Amino acid sequence: MSENNLGDHISHRFDEELEAVRNQVLKMGGLVERQVASGISALIEHDHTLARVVARSDVKINALEVSIDEQCTQIIARRQPTASDLRLIISVIKTITDLERIGDEAEKLGEYALRVENEGIRARHYEQLQHLGDHVLKMLRDSLNCFAKMDVEMALLTIASDKRIDDEFESVSRNLITHMMEDPREIASVLHVTWCARALERIGDHAKNICEYVVYLVKGKDVRHISLEQVAEEVDIELDIDIEDGDK
């Protein structure tokens, strides 16, 4: 290689490093998504084998978090990235923290599914989590797609959809309270279901955080803590949905 290419080469290797980190995040995201899907299935389909796997398998996710963190720190130290590259790295550092915590919540779903087996908790209550679980899983998938495609519009729509998950969580909670009142002997069992509903709702919160980092990454705006309407205006995007409706 001639010396003339050295500049390009260095920058090319830097691009490759950033691309490698992005791919690692997507790999971690894929693992986390499968963990959540398995956690939900284990609960609803009373699949104890799957529950056991989910309850003990976030080792890979944790290892990926530590390794991606390390790669990011090394890239910053060696490459002195500026502006958009630095935003990508900071976004990655924040995204993997949320992914790891989604992994923790999935692990909890697995542990609760195991308790159903071990403590003779009535399994039928878990069927109420189907809708909430489906929506949370879709939201997580969407947030990872936003990250993969750097799609700000989709990120804002996904952020808006968190409100629906919160509403659904409230509705499941109300139902479960009714069950408890109707049959107080079931209180301990039903309480476990509400913990699982809460874990799912948390996963929605983390997915929302990931979408906020995508907006920061692409637009350079920190959109946490401001209303969606304001965000859409600030980043100059017209959303198809009625934001107020989605965010009220």
Added chain:
Amino acid sequence: MSENNLGDHISHRFDEELEAVRNQVLKMGGLVERQVASGISALIEHDHTLARVVARSDVKINALEVSIDEQCTQIIARRQPTASDLRLIISVIKTITDLERIGDEAEKLGEYALRVENEGIRARHYEQLQHLGDHVLKMLRDSLNCFAKMDVEMALLTIASDKRIDDEFESVSRNLITHMMEDPREIASVLHVTWCARALERIGDHAKNICEYVVYLVKGKDVRHISLEQVAEEVDIELDIDIEDGDK
């Protein structure tokens, strides 16, 4: 100032910038700590004025998070920090995320305290949260002290104390289930208390995360996801407590 001093001056200003960021984190920590203390008081002492303040006052905390994040990004971009300086900045970025989420949990405590007023929820159940609240507040205070003093030994002891909080949460939960079974009309009220207990337990988890960043910062070791015993060995510290006891 002579030109000879320029090198010193630049590095001196860099030190000042890092010190300023650290102070901002401690300021944010102080605010968060007061929010949590107020949230707990509002619940236990049925102080509705305080509840209203806590439920609507994480604006300052959120603004600090955004501003510290911005300062960190600018320092990385301008100063090209290496090794320990970079670790400090990465630790700050992670710490403030946890502090902000502790602020969110405190806000929830305030909202629940308001519901006690608005929905006529029986307030006496909240007295059960006193011990858990005291311990969580102490743990949060300790984690901020660890950060202020960069004290690894204290950080490890604080990490160990999270287990006690988890145990106390379980014990409060069991008590509350008993209450619900004894008086099913109280289920909805008592469920709110369990949500508050959960919020307190989460605050403990976030405080633990902050301590883990302190160990990373000082020792350069990522100690998430490994046992405390292993950590103490790796960072070559002998802990006074029986770790296994604290972490089992």
